[in-house]
Amino acid sequence: MKLSFPVPTSAAGTHRAPAAAFTIAEVLVASTVLLLGIVTAITSLQRGLQASDTARHLSMATQLMQSEMERLRLKSWSQIEELQGAGDTTVPLDRSAGDAGARFACTRSITNLKEDMKEITLTAEWRGYDGRPHTARLVTRYGHNGLNDYISTVH
Numbered sequence: 001m002k003l004s005f006p007v008p009t010s011a012a013g014t015h016r017a018p019a020a021a022f023t024i025a026e027v028l029v030a031s032t033v034l035l036l037g038i039v040t041a042i043t044s045l046q047r048g049l050q051a052s053d054t055a056r057h058l059s060m061a062t063q064l065m066q067s068e069m070e071r072l073r074l075k076s077w078s079q080i081e082e083l084q085g086a087g088d089t090t091v092p093l094d095r096s097a098g099d100a101g102a103r104f105a106c107t108r109s110i111t112n113l114k115e116d117m118k119e120i121t122l123t124a125e126w127r128g129y130d131g132r133p134h135t136a137r138l139v140t141r142y143g144h145n146g147l148n149d150y151i152s153t154v155h
Contacts, residue, residue: 053129058136061104061124064093065138068106068122077144080118084110091122103127116144 022030068091072080091106109121122138 050128050130054134057103057126057128057134061106061126061134061136062138064104064106065122065124065136068093068108069120069138069140072108072120073140073142077142080110080120080142083108084112084118113141118142 072083075083089107089109091108093104093106104124104126106122106124109123111119111121113119118141120140120142124136124138126134128134
């Protein structure tokens with residue numbers, strides 16, 4: 001026995017295909033997957049921008065501290081002792097960097113390690129675009145007759 005089903009026809013007598021549609025459940029699942037993808041992309045973009053901002057500011061802070069450290073290395077022993085005795089720990093930053101130098105606060109600390117050796121620590125602080133505080137430090141040693149003399153001479 002052969003079964004046959006009537007094919008729907010329009011008023012003009014032509015055959016039409018059955019209507020195809022998505023169920024509400026399929027639409028909800030697709031919308032949820034799309035929404036999760038968009039939220040993940042936005043979050044990843046935000047974290048990437050935050051990391052880029054932190055890296056950029058860390059690089060600028062390091063360059064400013066390195067510039068100050070090189071300026072200190074050109075000073076004589078007596079000038080370094082004067083700086084240490086003055087107690088002024090605020091470092092005037094190089095304003096040739098433009099707006100970048102204004103974002104940072106840099107402090108200097110000079111301590112005696114031995115009679116003829118000092119440790120100089122520069123600390124830079126700034127806030128990221130999200131308002132979180134960041135800190136970077138640069139530390140060096142300064143010998144009375146130069147660091148090379150200190151290392152090669154037995155004291």
